[in-house]
Amino acid sequence: MKRILVTGGAGFIGSHLCKRLLAEGNEVICLDNYFTGSKRNIIDLLSNPYFELVRHDVTEPYYAEVDEIYNLACPASPVHYQYNPIKTIKTSVMGAINMLGLAKRVKAKILQASTSEVYGDPAVHPQPESYWGNVNPIGPRSCYDEGKRCAETLFMDYHTQNKVAIKIARIFNTYGPHMNIDDGRVVSNFIVQALQGKDLTIFGDGSQTRSFQYVDDLVAGLIALMQTDASVTGPMNLGNPTEFTMLQLAQTILELTGSSSKLVFQALPQDDPQQRRPDIGKARELLDGWEPQVGLKQGLQQSITYFENVLSAQ
Template identity: 80%
Template sequence: MKRILITGGAGFIGSHLCERLLKEGNEVICLDNYFTGAKKNIVHLLDNPYFELVRHDITMPYFIEVDEIYNLACPASPVHYQYNPIKTIKTSVMGAINMLGLAKRVKAKILQASTSEVYGDPEIHPQPEYYWGNVNPIGPRSCYDEGKRCAETLFMDYHIQNKVNIKIVRIFNTYGPNMNPNDGRVVSNFIVQALSGEDLTIFGDGTQTRSFQYVDDLVEGMIRMMHTPDEFIGPVNLGNQNEFTMLELAENIIDLTGSSSGIIFKSLPKDDPKQRQPDTTKAKANLNNWEPKIQLREGLARTIEYFQATLLTNGRQKIRINA
């Protein structure tokens, strides 16, 4: 049994990681300040004697004895990370310093949940890990993009200078149960609009692309990355290589929900990437042939069921899912 600390453990991805690591027989300490995380995501774990929930902000130091650290704490959707951009970059930078300092003191292995946003609006497609990116350092998304880039720098410097055992993964668009319906991400936006009978809002002309990975596939990749040999530190892209336009995503969700919603178009936000697709060659080669197993329509059906069951059933008729 390992003692594992997960920062941002009550968030969308963190809650799934907590559950998975508990099932594997570990002791899990979930750290969250609930800025975007929610206690409801992990309340079903509270009866487990090997699960501990701590309310804490990682911009402040935290002291504990652990074997592994997964550093996920940071708002990840534009609506949330732009709400308080200074707080966002402090979470990425000061949070990384505090967690790396903890890992150094207790000799814990630490994994940084970085992001595909480090590539910005990419000029190389798909994006390999060696690509340095095309990021606006003073734009509306910079607090998140540059905060995560700086966190990667800190991880590398702590590894080189202080011999901290690090791992870095770059997470591409991920979706699934426990998403916040108001987080502003495209999958949750479209599902909520479809289930509510509202028109789906596409920003831009709908030709911009993303790749979408189901959360279970991401969690599997993160755990495999943590278990790689010490000399392999990454960064490694974790995402689904299947690329879809925003229009294709909207049409899939309308079809799966059986909704009568239409589609409306609005202007594209500043610095919004036109393409986003991971090159996962490195992940397949180093993570025991890891690749996403759950494809888009199956994952969307599961996610729609979650929103129906937990968020949108009050006073609304259930919609049949055309899986």
């Protein structure tokens, strides 16, 4: 049994990760300040004697004896990370410093949940880990993009200078149950709008693309990356390489929900990427057979069921 710390553990991805780590026989400490996370996401874990929930903000130091750390704490949707951009970049940078300091002291392995946003609006397609990105350092998304880029720098420097055992995962668009109903990301937006009979809001002309990864596939990838030997530090892309336009996504959700909602088009937000698709060659090679398993329609159907239950409970 390992003792594992998950920051942001009550959030969308963190809650699924906590559940999987407990199922594999580990002891889990879940840290969250509930800015975007929720106790509802981990309510079924509270009775597990090997699960510990701590209300804590990673911008402040935290002390515990642990074997592994998954650093997931940070708002990840534009609506939330732009609400308080200074707090967002503090969470990424100071949170990384505090968790790396803890990992150094207790000799724990630590994984950073980085993001495909480090590639910005990419000039290379699909995006390999070797691509340095095309990021606006002073735009409305830069608090998140540059915060995550700086966190990657800190991880590599702690590894090089202090021999901390690190892993860096660059997470591409992920969806599934436990997303916030007001998350602001495209999958949850479209599903909620469709279920409520509202117009589906498409920014731009709908030709921009994303690659959508179901949360179970991501969690499997994160755990597989953590289990690699010390020579594998990352960065490593974790995503589903199947690419869809926003129009295709909207039409698929309308089909699966049976909604009669209409499509409406609005101006594209500043610095919104036109294309996003991961090159997952490195993950396929190094993660012992890891490969996304859940197709878009299957994952969307499970997400739709989740949001139907959330909406009916309101």
